[in-house]
Amino acid sequence: MPKLRTVVVVAGAAMLVRRAMRSRIQASPLWPMPALDHPTSGRPRSRALKLLVASRATVAEGVVQLRLEGRDLPRWEPGAHLDLVLPSGLIRQYSLCGDPEDTSSYTVATRLIEDGRGGSREVHEQVTEGMELEVRGPRNRFPLIEAPSYVFVVGGIGITPVLPMLRALGEGTRWRLVYGGRTRASMPFLEEVEKLGGDRVTVVAEDEDGLPDLDGLSAATAEGAAVYCCGPEGLIAAVEERFPQVRLERFTPRTSADGNGAxxxxxxxxxxxxxxxxxxxxxxxxxxxxxxxxxxxxxxxxxxxxxxxxxxxxxxxxxxxxxxxxxxxxxxxxxxxxxxxxxxxx
Structure with a gap:
């Protein structure tokens, strides 16, 4: 995965956050699954929907945004993601980065991972305007909770689940944002993020500024802040070291030194x-x-x-x-x- 940069947002609790918390809807219909030799136990699956790829746009170097249209779509909260069933049958998860109040479309964005497992390449090379895609969800394992203040540490494409959170927090909240990337051109939604935050935003482009100062961020973070991080494992590990109670959204599964034997x-x-x-x-x-x-x-x-x-x-x-x-x-x-x-x- 390309090396991602860091976003940090510190924000006070806001009325808009409470509104978002009240609007939470859990997907309840069953998610159709292939036939099994034996049934599995566990959570109900979200129902599958067929949505039209209404638009496709490049929003940063190597990043494609898709707007998927439908009717009366399930509502979602900031931090939610959608499962896309790609033309090959692969299923990949992408954070929703549009407007939670829009029940006629979902918006997702994905970065091309050159050495990935093929999902991002399929989106970039095979998904076109006018085709239909099956989607499942939305689901949210990265919800925005109510807290006295917030810190968001995000790397690169990890801005996608955080962007709706920034919009929800609004002008009445205290927050600070540090958003990093390899270059400014590689950072999706950078212009909107800067407009949302003004002087609360610090942009860290590695080719210009190096890496973000996480130690300084830790020292400046208010007690009781809800800390969020979305990005690659290197960033997550660095943030976890400084913020043990961080809430995480990973791009890849957690690894462990334990339990690796036969x-x-x-x-x-x-x-x-x-x-x-x-x-x-x-x-x-x-x-x-x-x-x-x-x-x-x-x-x-x-x-x-x-x-x-x-x-x-x-x-x-x-x-x-x-x-x-x-x-x-x-x-x-x-x-x-x-x-x-x-x-x-x-």
Missing amino acids: FEVELRRTGRTLTVPADSTVLAAVRSELPNTAYSCEQGFCGTCQQRVLEGEVEHRDELLTDAERADSMLICVSRARSERLVLDM
């Missing part, structure tokens, strides 16, 4: 026991025996591969499940075992 997985219903090598995944092992097992993102974001855990201790590496869901289920594409053996209800 372990066994018993498929209770099937009556088979599999070995998951240190360099592979539960999903890969399961699909070697049950090839129709559903999966999609392989990053712990979409929830398609969620399975119920009957025995064993899981190291959860997903970015989707709640604590309650993690008590008896896992996303087998990224999560692993802390114990020597897991038993799945498959």
Whole structure:
């Protein structure tokens, strides 16, 4: 992933935030999924919608914005994301960066990742105006909470979930923004961000200014501030070190030094026991025996591969499940075992 820059926003609680909190709507219809050998447990899936790609625009170097039109679309709050089903069948998650009050369209933006897994390239090269795309959602795992003040640390394309938050906070709130990128030309929505913040915005273009001063930011942050970060792992790690209570939105699944060894997985219903090598995944092992097992993102974001855990201790590496869901289920594409053996209800 290209190296991203940093945005920091500090804002006081505002009436507009309360309005946004009251408007929260959880997607309740079931999300259609491919047939499984055995049913999975867990959260209901958002219903699928077919939306028209009404416009496509380049909003920064390497960044394409799509406006997807429909009718009576589910409302969303700042921080929400949408699942796009691409023409190839790949499912990728993109933060909504338009107007939450607009029920006729959704707006997303994606940066081309040259060495990525193909989703961003497909958006850039194959998604065109006039075609229909299936979408699922919206869902929000990065909500804007009510707090006395706010700090947002964002890298590059990570501005997309934060931009609607800035709009919602409005003029009556205290905030400061540091927005970074490789160059100013590579930073999407930079002009709007600067207009929103005025002298509260500090732009850090690496080719001109180097890296943002996170130590200085930490020292200047008021006690009780809600801290948000969206960006690549290097940025997230640096922010977590300085702000232990940070709320995060990741582009890639969480990694861990623990639980990287081989372990066994018993498929209770099937009556088979599999070995998951240190360099592979539960999903890969399961699909070697049950090839129709559903999966999609392989990053712990979409929830398609969620399975119920009957025995064993899981190291959860997903970015989707709640604590309650993690008590008896896992996303087998990224999560692993802390114990020597897991038993799945498959």
